[in-house]
Amino acid sequence: MGELDDFLFDLRGYLILRDAVDASLLARLNAEVDAFPRQLERGGWHRGAQRRDYTGESGYELHQAVAAGPPFEELIDHPSWYDLVRHYAGEEGSYVEGVFVDETIASVRHSGGRHGLHSGGHRSALRTAYGYSHGVFRCGMVNILLALTDIGPGDGPTIVVPGSHKSNLPHPMAASSHPEDLPGAEPVHLGKGDALLFTDALLHGGATRNNPGERRVVIYRYGPVWGSSRYGYVYDEEWLAGLTERRRRILRPQPPVRPGT
Numbered sequence: 677m678g679e680l681d682d683f684l685f686d687l688r689g690y691l692i693l694r695d696a697v698d699a700s701l702l703a704r705l706n707a708e709v710d711a712f713p714r715q716l717e718r719g720g721w722h723r724g725a726q727r728r729d730y731t732g733e734s735g736y737e738l739h740q741a742v743a744a745g746p747p748f749e750e751l752i753d754h755p756s757w758y759d760l761v762r763h764y765a766g767e768e769g770s771y772v773e774g775v776f777v778d779e780t781i782a783s784v785r786h787s788g789g790r791h792g793l794h795s796g797g798h799r800s801a802l803r804t805a806y807g808y809s810h811g812v813f814r815c816g817m818v819n820i821l822l823a824l825t826d827i828g829p830g831d832g833p834t835i836v837v838p839g840s841h842k843s844n845l846p847h848p849m850a851a852s853s854h855p856e857d858l859p860g861a862e863p864v865h866l867g868k869g870d871a872l873l874f875t876d877a878l879l880h881g882g883a884t885r886n887n888p889g890e891r892r893v894v895i896y897r898y899g900p901v902w903g904s905s906r907y908g909y910v911y912d913e914e915w916l917a918g919l920t921e922r923r924r925r926i927l928r929p930q931p932p933v934r935p936g937t
């Protein structure tokens with residue numbers, strides 16, 4: 677992390693973290709994905725994770741992936757990005773410093789699958805907005821998209837429109853284009869183990885996968901520590917108790933306080 681990262685993140689809205697996870701963790705994550713029950717219905721559960729595909733074409737997607745197996749727990753505060761997400765989304769220097777994990781998703785996409793374009797700085801919700809003021813980053817959501825397989829041309833790379841997190845205008849073709857055809861958009865090619873760090877305010881999506889085989893990614897979304905889960909998932913108490921103190925606090929900054937306790 678340094679001045680150049682800050683400059684490029686502010687300019688483009690994303691950074692690429694090469695070799696973010698080592699071969700051992702990558703193999704263990706892929707072994708978990710191999711073991712996902714592929715016949716699971718939408719809404720069905722695998723351990724603490726639920727199948728919740730974003731759309732009919734986005735692929736097989738397990739939400740609460742963090743609870744889908746021990747290797748996913750290692751991603752919560754992974755040293756390759758933990759300081760970066762705290763720096764960009766953690767309300768640095770304020771009285772509520774720190775990050776919270778809002779969503780965790782494991783996504784498996786086959787030929788024909790894609791994720792439509794969304795976000796962009798124009799009228800973005802505060803929850804996901806890009807912010808920099810008084811010398812401090814104030815992003816509402818910063819995502820880590822970790823590639824578990826190589827993602828090159830035809831593999832359905834994530835598409836970003838660099839700089840669009842600060843757009844004053846909506847992209848006139850975003851609603852009618854496939855991600856890969858959008859003027860101003862660029863594919864982000866990743867090797868397995870690389871991660872894309874980006875503000876959710878960036879106009880982005882996933883290009884159509886044309887190649888055979890699977891595109892596998894894990895997405896962890898971080899926000900300021902006072903945020904709460906988009907879908908209202910809560911964690912199993914016993915499972916939470918088995919995590920390190922730091923990981924538990926990133927997933928659930930405050931335990932619930934019930935009347936009379």
Ligand SMILES: O=C(O)CCC(=O)C(=O)O
Binds near residue numbers: 791835881883895
């Ligand atoms: O699937 C992708 O590459 C993009 C994912 C995405 O757009 C998102 O998670 O917000």
